[in-house]
Amino acid sequence: MHTIYEKRGKGNMPLVFIHGVANRGGPKYDAGVKARDALFRQFLLGSHRRSDGTAVQIVNPYWGHLGGRLRWNGASLPAGDNVEKLGSEKEALAELYASALLMGDFEPSDHAILPVARRSLSDAVDLLWAASVIDADPDDFDEVDDFAALGAFAYAYASANPSPDWLAAVADDDDLLDRLEIEVATYASRKHADNTETLGLGSKVKGVWGTIRAGATKLKTAATGGVGRKASDLIRPAFVPGVVGFLGDVFVYLHQQNSAGSIREEVSKAIKSAAASVEEDDRLVIVAHSMGGNIVYDLLTSDLTTTQVPLLITAGTQVGFFEELKLFAKSDEAVPTKSRPKVEMPSNIERWINVFDYSDLLGFRVAPIIDGVEDFDFPTGSLLNAHGQYFLQPGFHQRLAARVLSKS
Structure with missing residues (x-):
């Protein structure tokens, strides 16, 4: 099986995955991480190994414990008394x-x-x-x-x-x-x-x-x-619980920003640590889902501008939408203009693939907003409209790996 960097002849490839909204820790979350990592190794990473033969490092920083928390357990949500409250x-x-x-x-x-x-x-x-x-x-x-x-x-x-x-x-x-x-x-x-x-x-x-x-x-x-x-x-x-979880985590992130112990700080530490472990033949890959993409872009354009990312993959993210609203720390209010119709691709990102599906209400395009981004749309009607389940599907991993390899 081909590996993601076989054509480049590169060495080890640490992968950092930044999860999206409404993820909360526990055994169920851990099971999902195990399955997702295995699918990454099966498809995107292929048979790639470290120089000593061990598995490629996959880092999964967890920030769910810092996200939104409904103090009345969602009592504000419109629902009848007989509506079952699901876990x-x-x-x-x-x-x-x-x-x-x-x-x-x-x-x-x-x-x-x-x-x-x-x-x-x-x-x-x-x-x-x-x-x-x-x-x-x-x-x-x-x-x-x-x-x-x-x-x-x-x-x-x-x-x-x-x-x-x-x-x-x-x-x-x-x-x-x-x-x-x-x-x-x-x-x-x-x-x-x-x-x-x-x-x-x-x-x-x-x-x-x-x-x-x-x-x-x-x-x-x-x-x-x-x-x-x-x-x-x-x-x-x-779908309402997912939308509520999305809004809660987004609002908390924007409210915290540079506060000590914030979501931003937690993710920044993980990326810095992974980047520090990159050796001469290594290539850092960051994969971010949903709100994770917004967090990563925010960091790479502000606190982590010296962190080099050869490949950034975002899926079901809102980066383009957030940039239109100028919500990021370094969003430039002067763009767009006639002479600068798009935001420039951050110089520390070598390649950026953004995956979206028209049937995913929380997934947005990035290419019309940020120059150089490769928008990759999956056919409408696929299971990707289940926003939280992108990375648990073999079909998603197979097609993503094929897209990456097509220009490696």
């Missing part, structure tokens, strides 16, 4: 399921995966992998490398076979998973027999499928709760 993991599952409904013209049923698979098998794979991480425990991902490798195989198979003939005979979600397991195993064996490159799939794949099935069960529970209701009726309860 953050249940909200994430509801968001994911509502996103799946929005992709098609079907209504809620007790089949959570099958309708998606019949529209797009690759979207179903993304849905399964993301759902298996949500509300999981770190112990569920003891074989996290196999989880990522199987995701790569499953997505590759689904991409090569978007509408297989066998899908018409599948009766339900359980039947779908049984058949998908067989087809992916056959596909992987054929690739190996053809002496083409395998993706590092380990020997404990059965356990991984068990994790995937557990995720499907959780998603089915969310789906069952929506039976008899219109898809549109699920949208507000699914």
Whole structure:
């Protein structure tokens, strides 16, 4: 498998991931980090290793404990007395399921995966992998490398076979998973027999499928709760918590700014530490999701202007929108003008890829605002409209890695 810097012949590549809004610590958060790191190593980092053979360093600074906190537990949100108050993991599952409904013209049923698979098998794979991480425990991902490798195989198979003939005979979600397991195993064996490159799939794949099935069960529970209701009726309860979390963290960040112990300070320390560990052949990569992109850009244009970043990747971020409002510490009120139609790319950023999707209400373009940024739009209708689940989907990682390698 190609690595992100194979064409450049570079050495180690430390990666810093800055999470977005509404992330709060705990075992569930830790499980998501484990899965996300494994997917980065499977796709973007490939088989890349340090010079001593150890895994590439991935740094995950956590700032959620400094974000917004509703003192009345969200009592200000419009809701009836009979509205169920969901936990953050249940909200994430509801968001994911509502996103799946929005992709098609079907209504809620007790089949959570099958309708998606019949529209797009690759979207179903993304849905399964993301759902298996949500509300999981770190112990569920003891074989996290196999989880990522199987995701790569499953997505590759689904991409090569978007509408297989066998899908018409599948009766339900359980039947779908049984058949998908067989087809992916056959596909992987054929690739190996053809002496083409395998993706590092380990020997404990059965356990991984068990994790995937557990995720499907959780998603089915969310789906069952929506039976008899219109898809549109699920949208507000699914997406409002995410919007509230976004607004809360944004307002707190803007209010804190340079305060001691602020979000800004926490992220700055992590980036400085990672940059200090970069050696002669190393290349620092920063990946930022949602509000994380705003924080990183704010820092790289103010406190960290001497920190060199060969590759910055932002996804589902609001940098362009924030710059239009001139909310950053170093925003220049004099831009735009006729002679300066865009903000100049910060000199310490060598390449910047910004990923957005038109169906993600919290993702914005950057290229029309900041010169030199590569806006990368995913097709509308993908699961990326589940704003919080970008980095849990094999399809996202596969296409992001392909985009990066296309100009490496």
